[in-house]
Amino acid sequence: MKRILLFIATNLAVIIVINIVLNILCAFLGIRLNSNTTSSLLLVAAVVGFTGSFISLLMSKSLALASVDGQIIGQPQSAAEAWLLNTVARLANQWNITMPEVAIYDSPEPNAFATGATKNSSLVAVSAGLLHGMSQDEVEAVLAHEMAHIGNGDMVTMTLLQGVVNTFVFFWARRIADVMSRDENGEVSQGAYFAISLILQIIFGFLASLVVMWFSRQREYRADAGAARLVGAPKMIAALQRLKGETSQLPTGMSALGIASESDDSLFSTHPTLDNRINRLRQM
Numbered sequence: 001m002k003r004i005l006l007f008i009a010t011n012l013a014v015i016i017v018i019n020i021v022l023n024i025l026c027a028f029l030g031i032r033l034n035s036n037t038t039s040s041l042l043l044v045a046a047v048v049g050f051t052g053s054f055i056s057l058l059m060s061k062s063l064a065l066a067s068v069d070g071q072i073i074g075q076p077q078s079a080a081e082a083w084l085l086n087t088v089a090r091l092a093n094q095w096n097i098t099m100p101e102v103a104i105y106d107s108p109e110p111n112a113f114a115t116g117a118t119k120n121s122s123l124v125a126v127s128a129g130l131l132h133g134m135s136q137d138e139v140e141a142v143l144a145h146e147m148a149h150i151g152n153g154d155m156v157t158m159t160l161l162q163g164v165v166n167t168f169v170f171f172w173a174r175r176i177a178d179v180m181s182r183d184e185n186g187e188v189s190q191g192a193y194f195a196i197s198l199i200l201q202i203i204f205g206f207l208a209s210l211v212v213m214w215f216s217r218q219r220e221y222r223a224d225a226g227a228a229r230l231v232g233a234p235k236m237i238a239a240l241q242r243l244k245g246e247t248s249q250l251p252t253g254m255s256a257l258g259i260a261s262e263s264d265d266s267l268f269s270t271h272p273t274l275d276n277r278i279n280r281l282r283q284m
Helices: 004-028 037-056 060-068 080-094 130-133 137-152 154-180 190-231 235-241 273-283
Strands: 101-105 111-117 121-129
Touching: 037 060, 037 154, 060 101, 060 111, 060 121, 080 101, 080 130, 080 137, 101 130, 111 137, 111 154, 121 130, 121 137, 130 137, 137 154, 137 190, 137 235, 154 190, 190 235, 190 273, 235 273
Parallel strands: 101 121
Antiparallel strands: 111 121
16 A cells, blocks of 8 residues: 555656646747647647656666666676676677676665666666575576566667557546536636646546556566576576565665566556466466
8 A cells, every 4th residue: 555655646746747847838838738739739748748758768777877876897896797797798699689788786685677778778787685695597587587678678668658658648638628627608717627637647647557567567577488588487487486575675766677576466566476477487
């Protein structure tokens, strides 16, 4: 329940800020968001829906590194770092993509994540707890999972999905608000229009997030399967079993990037449970 309330509060804050900024900007430019022109409203909705998603994608590597205080490995300073670079390079070659940047961040919790704007401009980061606390086979499986995310283009796909969802949420909230806020003379009450559209964006955004979370869980299954094809299902199963009981210490907003799974399956989970992921691998 705490996670759900935090999710709702975060989305509410984002929606309110976007609406305030957008209304101020449109008032300054003389643009009417409650225009009857469907194409104009759809264009504005697409700009609003995709802009934030693409900005986040383009800044994903720098933001991710800053949030965990990660350090990119230039020249390896230990045998473990050299092995890490060689393993990532080998996996990247198997996917036929450019070698990602590799980083380590200081955390005792075993975790890893991948991000980046494109397949050939990506980042793989691992925690010190993962690199030094798991066997090489287990770490290799985790790295293969993260490389599968990159090879499958999951970061771009999630960005596009979020952009499409944002666009339709904004469009239909504004369209319905335009109808509901008109008086007997057909005139739009601006106060009612803004209030109704804001409420509808919250409701539609809440429902749309269920679609995004479902897709996020499916991409985790796909990444597990991709890793199993590269290093073998037994290694991937062993890595997931090793992660049981561990918690993700990634900052809020980054938990969806990590290898660690949710403790239960819910509509708001970004990851399936480890047991479900293991069972899916055993069926391969």
